[in-house]
Amino acid sequence: MKPPARRPRSGPSRPAPAARPRNPTRSAALALVGAVLDRHRGLEEALDALPPAEARDRAAAHRIAAAVLRRLGSLDAVLEPLLRREPPPEVRNALRIGAAELLLLETPPHAAVASCVDLVPRPFAGLVNAVLRRVAEQGPAALEELDGERLDTPGWLWTAWHGAYGPAVRAIARAHRAPAPLDLSLLPGTEWPEGAERLPTGTARFPAGTRITELPVFAAGRAWAQDAAAALPARLLAVRPGERVADLCAAPGGKTAQLAAAGARVVAVERDGTRLQRLRENLARLGLEAELVQADAALWNPGERFDAILLDAPCSATGTIRRHPDVPHLKRPSDIGTLAGLQRPLLAAAARLLAPGGRLVFATCSLQPEEGEAQARTGAPGLRPDPILPAEVPGLEGALQPEGWLRTRPDLWAGQGGLDGFFIARFRAE
Numbered sequence: 001m002k003p004p005a006r007r008p009r010s011g012p013s014r015p016a017p018a019a020r021p022r023n024p025t026r027s028a029a030l031a032l033v034g035a036v037l038d039r040h041r042g043l044e045e046a047l048d049a050l051p052p053a054e055a056r057d058r059a060a061a062h063r064i065a066a067a068v069l070r071r072l073g074s075l076d077a078v079l080e081p082l083l084r085r086e087p088p089p090e091v092r093n094a095l096r097i098g099a100a101e102l103l104l105l106e107t108p109p110h111a112a113v114a115s116c117v118d119l120v121p122r123p124f125a126g127l128v129n130a131v132l133r134r135v136a137e138q139g140p141a142a143l144e145e146l147d148g149e150r151l152d153t154p155g156w157l158w159t160a161w162h163g164a165y166g167p168a169v170r171a172i173a174r175a176h177r178a179p180a181p182l183d184l185s186l187l188p189g190t191e192w193p194e195g196a197e198r199l200p201t202g203t204a205r206f207p208a209g210t211r212i213t214e215l216p217v218f219a220a221g222r223a224w225a226q227d228a229a230a231a232l233p234a235r236l237l238a239v240r241p242g243e244r245v246a247d248l249c250a251a252p253g254g255k256t257a258q259l260a261a262a263g264a265r266v267v268a269v270e271r272d273g274t275r276l277q278r279l280r281e282n283l284a285r286l287g288l289e290a291e292l293v294q295a296d297a298a299l300w301n302p303g304e305r306f307d308a309i310l311l312d313a314p315c316s317a318t319g320t321i322r323r324h325p326d327v328p329h330l331k332r333p334s335d336i337g338t339l340a341g342l343q344r345p346l347l348a349a350a351a352r353l354l355a356p357g358g359r360l361v362f363a364t365c366s367l368q369p370e371e372g373e374a375q376a377r378t379g380a381p382g383l384r385p386d387p388i389l390p391a392e393v394p395g396l397e398g399a400l401q402p403e404g405w406l407r408t409r410p411d412l413w414a415g416q417g418g419l420d421g422f423f424i425a426r427f428r429a430e
């Protein structure tokens with residue numbers, strides 16, 4: 001392979017280092033909001049793409065951008081009467097950032113207004129200044145008057161969740177307003193981390209805003225971030241040491257880690273090479289081992305059958321909105337049918353890979369019944385239901401459905417910080 005060309009150490013062609021913007025946090029927040037709302041890119045991807053001059057402001061910029069994305073409908077409703085005509089997208093996003101800081105993030109008004117004025121081209125400075133001053137004065141009362149839960153939820157999702165969960169749609173929408181706590185799964189035998197709440201299902205929970213990299217248990221390579229609900233599918237597969245287990249759709253590997261930590265001989269299958277590499281790094285950090293395969297799990301033919309299979313299928317991720325507030329702005333109604341269409345052959349392929357009597361757990365982090373209940377109802381040839389029992393899900397007995405499927409929602413465990421929306425069904429090979 002040709003060695004990469006060396007850059008001259010100096011000279012006219014050397015790019016000038018990017019100037020640090022006057023207000024790097026807000027400037028980064030503006031880039032994040034624009035990436036999601038105007039260019040339809042994921043928030044994580046946009047964070048990774050921040051220029052080096054702004055990368056150090058990631059956490060603060062993410063906090064601001066997430067507040068805008070969570071409460072977009074409400075913020076726009078407060079701004080609406082204060083705008084005579086539609087401003088350019090970047091100016092509108094700066095106004096949204098200013099309004100979020102004033103109304104949601106408790107930034108002192110002079111700082112919020114001045115820093116947002118700095119974000120926009122000079123001809124719009126007066127407008128932003130005037131509008132945000134009025135937001136500071138009138139915004140809190142205006143916000144109180146709004147039906148925020150409804151405004152902050154895209155109509156198609158509201159309708160779908162109302163159809164599936166009835167009046168609980170409001171509690172779901174309310175749960176999406178707050179940042180989620182930090183949940184950790186621990187390697188077996190790890191001392192309980194100081195400051196963590198022990199959830200009934202075994203997850204260690206820290207308050208929202210906790211920085212994982214500052215936790216000794218994480219630095220020691222004994223824990224990984226995993227929502228309490230996301231930890232359930234692998235637990236419900238109940239693997240035993242030495243069992244041969246396939247984790248289909250495995251990256252970034254939270255569930256692979258659980259299965260490997262339980263002593264199973266795991267093969268992790270993932271289609272995306274970059275994500276597979278991340279899985280490899282995550283396992284290495286935890287000192288865990290699994291066989292890694294880059295393949296389309298719907299077509300994968302390993303020439304063996306497995307004692308247990310976990311299928312954490314790709315889905316719309318509408319159960320993870322608390323952690324990924326970009327999801328409602330990026331997904332479209334048509335995505336649900338498309339994804340459900342991908343999940344079916346994956347479930348059928350998983351069924352074909354099971355040894356006689358083997359267990360299969362099917363999971364999606366979606367609140368859409370098409371990606372959960374409907375898939376389980378259809379099942380796949382060779383599978384019979386293996387209902388989940390109340391004793392297996394302490395604290396979540398009420399989330400069990402008559403069929404023995406588990407349906408978690410972000411409004412459950414509301415007093416303890418909620419949990420992601422997951423659908424989990426277990427089967428056995430006939």
Ligand SMILES: C[S@@+](CC[C@H](N)C(=O)[O-])C[C@H]1O[C@@H](n2cnc3c(N)ncnc32)[C@H](O)[C@@H]1O
Pocket residue numbers: 248249250251252253254255256269270271272275295296297298312313314315346
């Ligand atoms: C919901 S995520 C899995 C999360 C993972 N199980 C964990 O706990 O960390 C779904 C993953 O499936 C992968 N994927 C999607 N379609 C796939 C396919 N046909 N075969 C294998 N992997 C696939 C995606 O790249 C993504 O990494």
